[in-house]
Amino acid sequence: MSNNKLAVLNALDTARTQWYHVTAIVIAGMGFFTDAYDLFCISTVSKLLGRLYYYDPANPKHNPGKLPTPINNFVIGVALVGTLTGQLFFGWLGDKLGRKKVYGITLILMVICAICSGLSFGSSARSVIGTLCFFRFWLGFGIGGDYPLSATIMSEYANKKTRGAFIAAVFAMQGVGIIFAGLVSMILSKIFLQLFPAPAFEDDAIFSTQPEGDYLWRIVLMLGALPALTTYYWRMKMPETGRYTAIIEGNAKQAASDMGRVLDIEIDEEHDKLAQFKEVNKYPLLSREFFKRHGLHLIGTMSTWFLLDIAFYSQNLTQKDIFPAMGLVHKAPQVNALREVFETSRAMFVVALLGTFPGYWFTVFLIEKIGRFIIQLVGFFMMSLFMLIIGIKYDYLKNDNKWLFATLYGLTFFFANFGPNSTTFVLPAELFPTRVRSTCHALSAAAGKAGAMIGAFVVQSYTLDEDSKKIQHAILVLAFTNMLGFCCTFLVTETKGRSLEEISGEDGGVGHYNDTQMSSRPTGARQSGRMEAI
Numbered sequence: 001m002s003n004n005k006l007a008v009l010n011a012l013d014t015a016r017t018q019w020y021h022v023t024a025i026v027i028a029g030m031g032f033f034t035d036a037y038d039l040f041c042i043s044t045v046s047k048l049l050g051r052l053y054y055y056d057p058a059n060p061k062h063n064p065g066k067l068p069t070p071i072n073n074f075v076i077g078v079a080l081v082g083t084l085t086g087q088l089f090f091g092w093l094g095d096k097l098g099r100k101k102v103y104g105i106t107l108i109l110m111v112i113c114a115i116c117s118g119l120s121f122g123s124s125a126r127s128v129i130g131t132l133c134f135f136r137f138w139l140g141f142g143i144g145g146d147y148p149l150s151a152t153i154m155s156e157y158a159n160k161k162t163r164g165a166f167i168a169a170v171f172a173m174q175g176v177g178i179i180f181a182g183l184v185s186m187i188l189s190k191i192f193l194q195l196f197p198a199p200a201f202e203d204d205a206i207f208s209t210q211p212e213g214d215y216l217w218r219i220v221l222m223l224g225a226l227p228a229l230t231t232y233y234w235r236m237k238m239p240e241t242g243r244y245t246a247i248i249e250g251n252a253k254q255a256a257s258d259m260g261r262v263l264d265i266e267i268d269e270e271h272d273k274l275a276q277f278k279e280v281n282k283y284p285l286l287s288r289e290f291f292k293r294h295g296l297h298l299i300g301t302m303s304t305w306f307l308l309d310i311a312f313y314s315q316n317l318t319q320k321d322i323f324p325a326m327g328l329v330h331k332a333p334q335v336n337a338l339r340e341v342f343e344t345s346r347a348m349f350v351v352a353l354l355g356t357f358p359g360y361w362f363t364v365f366l367i368e369k370i371g372r373f374i375i376q377l378v379g380f381f382m383m384s385l386f387m388l389i390i391g392i393k394y395d396y397l398k399n400d401n402k403w404l405f406a407t408l409y410g411l412t413f414f415f416a417n418f419g420p421n422s423t424t425f426v427l428p429a430e431l432f433p434t435r436v437r438s439t440c441h442a443l444s445a446a447a448g449k450a451g452a453m454i455g456a457f458v459v460q461s462y463t464l465d466e467d468s469k470k471i472q473h474a475i476l477v478l479a480f481t482n483m484l485g486f487c488c489t490f491l492v493t494e495t496k497g498r499s500l501e502e503i504s505g506e507d508g509g510v511g512h513y514n515d516t517q518m519s520s521r522p523t524g525a526r527q528s529g530r531m532e533a534i
Contacts, residue, residue, distance in 0.1 A: 007256070008242045008246055008252070008255045008256050008259050009242070009243065009246070009499070009500075009501060011259060012156075012157070012158075012159065012242055012243070012259060013159055013160045013499045013500075014159060014160075015159045016159070017159065017162055020157075021157065021158065021159075021162075021166060023234070024153065024154060024157045024158075024166075024238070025154065025166055025169050025170055026231075026234075027231050027234050027235050027238065028150040028153055028154050028170045029150075029169065029170045029172075029173035030173065030227050030228070030230070030231040031106075031107065031146045031150050031228070031231065031235075032146065032150060032170055032171060032173040032174050032177065033173040033174070033176055033177040033180070033227050034110060034114075034143075034146075034177065034224060034227045034228045035110075035143045035146050035147075035174065035177065036173070036174040036175070036176070036177025036178050036181065037177040037178075037180055037181045037184075037223075037224050037227070038079070038110065038114055038139055038143060038221075038224040039079055039080075039083070039140070039143065040177070040178050040181040040182075040348070041181040041184070041185060041220050041221060041224060042075065042076055042079070042136070042221070043076065043181075043344070043348065044181060044182065044185035044186075044220065044341060044344050044345045044348060045185065045216070045217035045220055045221070045341060046067060046072060046075055046076060047066070047067075047337075047340055047341070047344060048213050048216065048217050048337055048338075048340065048341050049067055049075065049129070049132075049217060050066040050067035050072070051213065051337040051340070052211075052213060052214055052217075052337070053067075053125035053128060053129065054066060054067055054068065054125060071129060073456070073457055073460075074133055075129065075132065075133060075136070076456070077453060077456055077457060078133045078136045078137045078140065079136045079137065079139055079140035079143070080140060080449055080452055080453055080456065081137060081140065081453070082136065082137040082138060082139065082140025082141040082142075082143070082144060083140040083141070083143050083144040083147075083449050084140075084144060084446045084449035084450060084453075085141060085144060086106075086140060086141035086142060086143060086144020086145045087144035087145070087147050087148060087442045087445045087446045087449065088144075088442050088443070088446050089141075089144075089145070090102055090105075090106055090144060090145025090146075090148065090149060090442070091145070091147075091148035091149075091438045091439050091441060091442020091443070091445070091446075092438070092439050092442065093145075094145075094148060094149050094152060094438035094439075094442075095248070095435060095436055095437070095438045095439050098240050098244055098248075098249070099149055099152055099153050099156070099240060099241055099244055099438065100153075100236075100238060100239070100240045100241075102145065102149060103149050103153065103235055103238075104232070104235060104236055105145070106142045106143075106145035106146050106149065107142070107146075107228050107231070107232050107235060108142075108232070109138060109139075109141065109142030109145075110139060110142040110143060110146070110224075110225070110228045111225045111228045111229055111232070112225075113135045113136075113138045113139035113141075113142060114139055114221060114222060114223075114224035114225040114228070115222050115225050116135040117132060117135040117136055117139060117221045117222070117224075118217075118218040118219065118220075118221040118222030119218065119222070120132040120135065120218075144445075144446075144449075147425075147441070147442070147445045148428075148438045148439075148441035148442040148445060149438065150170050151167055151170070151171075151425060151426070151428070151429035151441050152241075152429055152437050152438045152441055153238075153241055154166050154167045154170050154429070155167055155429040155430055155437070155500065156241035156242070156243040156244065156434070156437075156500070157241060160497060160498060160499045160500075161368065161497065162368060163430065163500075164367040164368050164372060164426055164430075164495070164496060165364050165365070165367055165368050167425065167426045167429055167430075168360070168363045168364045168367050168422050168425075168426055169364045171360065171422055171425045171426070172360035172361055172363070172364050172422070174360070175352065175356050175357040175359075175360040175361075175417065176357070178348070178352040178356060178357075179349060179352045179353055179356075179357060181345075181348065182345045182346070182347075182348035182349030182350075182352055183345075183349050184220060184223060184345075185220050185341060185342075185344075185345035185348075186342055186345035186346050186349055188216055188219060188220060189216060189338050189339075189341040189342040189345060190342055192210070192212060192213065192215075192216050192338050193338045193339060193342060195212070196210045196212040196213075196338070197210075210336070210337060210338055213337050213338055213341070216338065216341065217341075239258035239259075240258065242255040242256075242258060242259035243255075243434045243500070244434065245258060247434045247435065247506070248434060248435050284436075285436045285439060285440075290436070293504075293505055294431065294432055294433075294440075294504070296491050297431045297432070297491065297492055297493070298432070298440055298443065298444070299488075299491055300488055300489070300490075300491025300492040301424065301427055301428040301431065301440070301444040301447075301492060302443060302444050302447035303447070303485075303488040303491065304376065304380075304420060304424050304485050304488045304489055304491075304492070305420075305424040305428075305444050305445065305447050305448035305451065306447040306448055306450060306451040307451060307481050307482070307484050307485035307488065308380075308416070308420040308421060308424055308448065308451065308482075308485055309448040309449065309450075309451035309452040309455060310451040310452075310454050310455045310459070310478070310481050311383060311387070311416075311455065311478045311481050311482050311485075312416055312421060312452070312455065313451070313452040313453075313455030313456045314455035314456075314459040314460070314474065314478055315409075315412060315413065315416075323347045328343060328346055328347040328350060329343040329344060329346075329347050351410070351413065354410060355409070355410035355411075355412075355413035355414055356413050356414075356417055357417075358414060358417075358418075359413065359414040359415065359416065359417025359418035359419070359421075359422075360417045360418075360422060362414075362417075362418040363375060363417065363418050363419075363422040363423070366418075367422075367423075367426070367496075368496060368497075371494050371496045372423045372426055372427055372492075372494060372495060372496065373489065373492070373493070373494040375418065375419055375422070375423050376419060376420045376423040376424070376427075376489050376492075377486060377489050378415070378419060379415045379416065379418060379419010379420045379421075379423070380419060380420050380482050380483070380485040380486035380489060381482075381483075381486055382411070382412075382415035382419065383412055383415050383416055383419065383420075383479075383482045384479045384480075384482035384483045384486065385479075386408050386409075386411050386412040386415070387412060387475050387476075387478050387479035387482065388476065388479040389408060390405070390408050390409070390412075390475055391472055391473075391475035391476035391478075391479055392472075392476070394468060394471065394472040394475065395468055395472075398468070420485060420489075424444065424448065425445075427492055427495065428440055428441040428443075428444040428445070429441055430495040430500060430503055431492065431493070431495060431503060431504065432504055433504045433505075433506050434500070434504075434506065437500075459474050459477075459478070
């Protein structure tokens with residue numbers, strides 16, 4: 001390691017795990033909890049919106065109310081578009097203005113837009129849905145900023161021995177948020193069912209839509225503001241990360257003071273060494289030097305996240321068969337509106353609790369033992385394997401072995417989260433230099449959301465008529481997509497056990513980077529071959 005290593009950075013890398021690490025995980029994690037709740041709660045109430053605003057009284061048994069497909073896609077997908085643009089904007093801004101300043105802006109935006117989404121107004125169905133989509137876009141914009149900032153802040157606060165587990169723990173709060181999106185909607189819809197049962201005098205009460213349901217979806221959406229509000233004060237009390245203060249702002253004194261206070265130690269200011277440190281790290285993002293050192297890493301993080309999210313956001317292709325097989329839902333004409341919300345929410349809750357949630361925390365507990373590289377490779381491979389089996393045997397599983405179908409479906413979710421869904425979030429926060437870390441994470445995350453939109457809209461549109469052959473073909477294509485993600489993983493490298501500056505070459509070992517990294521990295525990284533030379 002170079003003699004240019006700053007004392008404040010060394011102190012962060014070698015610090016024992018203490019209370020401020022836990023605080024940082026909770027603060028950043030609650031942001032991700034909010035992100036997941038806000039993004040996924042719309043799925044529990046989207047059918048209710050159709051019942052309330054697109055009900056056909058002339059034909060209630062065959063059309064109890066359904067959002068037209070383009071409107072449904074827009075309601076659910078507009079937040080994804082906002083998230084992509086927010087990732088790019090706030091990721092870039094986080095490198096320009098500082099992590100802490102931008103972190104507060106994203107949280108305020110999320111709080112305001114979550115409340116306004118529930119207050120969506122209008123005199124017609126079109127105006128209500130239009131207002132909802134407007135605020136959902138800006139809600140997604142704020143959520144997008146939380147991705148690169150949470151990851152970057154956690155990576156820059158953590159010590160090198162537990163950094164991966166801490167970043168993964170922040171991301172694991174997404175699973176908790178999805179569980180609560182289902183749980184809150186399930187509890188509220190059950191309360192509304194008790195308070196406002198279907199009118200007994202109707203001949204076809206099960207087809208009815210209680211008008212009080214208009215309050216239900218609004219309450220569900222507005223509750224997304226609460227966790228963000230509770231963490232705003234603590235988010236604003238966090239000092240700027242020592243790495244940003246020292247390396248980007250060039251304020252060695254402030255960095256030493258801030259980090260010395262949270263670590264409860266005394267740190268030298270080292271003004272002269274800081275100047276040397278900055279001198280060898282001047283190259284910008286759009287430069288030949290950046291591409292030579294980190295170009296393939298950036299291609300690797302963007303491509304793997306992109307490919308993962310195509311498959312991850314397409315997995316609800318088979319939900320229409322899985323959920324009835326597990327007895328979690330009935331077809332819309334068989335239940336009234338509030339009951340439909342309850343069943344949809346229950347299905348989300350069960351799948352998240354049994355399939356999604358465990359995978360996140362397996363990553364947290366094993367990432368520093370196994371490494372990011374191996375977890376991502378195994379995750380992509382297992383997702384591809386299970387999707388291949390489902391695709392080949394789709395009709396048999398759907399008609400003759402529904403519980404095996406549900407098991408394979410759950411295992412696909414498990415290995416997505418104990419795999420690339422977690423590691424694609426961790427790796428971009430570690431591989432790149434401090435001055436572009438937030439931007440590079442944002443580019444990677446935005447590539448993921450582009451994949452999510454392909455999964456949510458292109459793949460879904462292809463199978464819109466629910467033709468079994470088309471669904472089977474789509475699942476087989478997704479299995480191949482996961483294998484492409486497996487191959488693209490070789491563009492990144494193992495980061496376990498090394499400091500951020502050692503990984504990125506910021507520590508001054510630039511001239512020796514190509515020669516030394518192959519021998520010094522952990523065993524798992526050797527599998528990425530020549531890519532370490534970037």
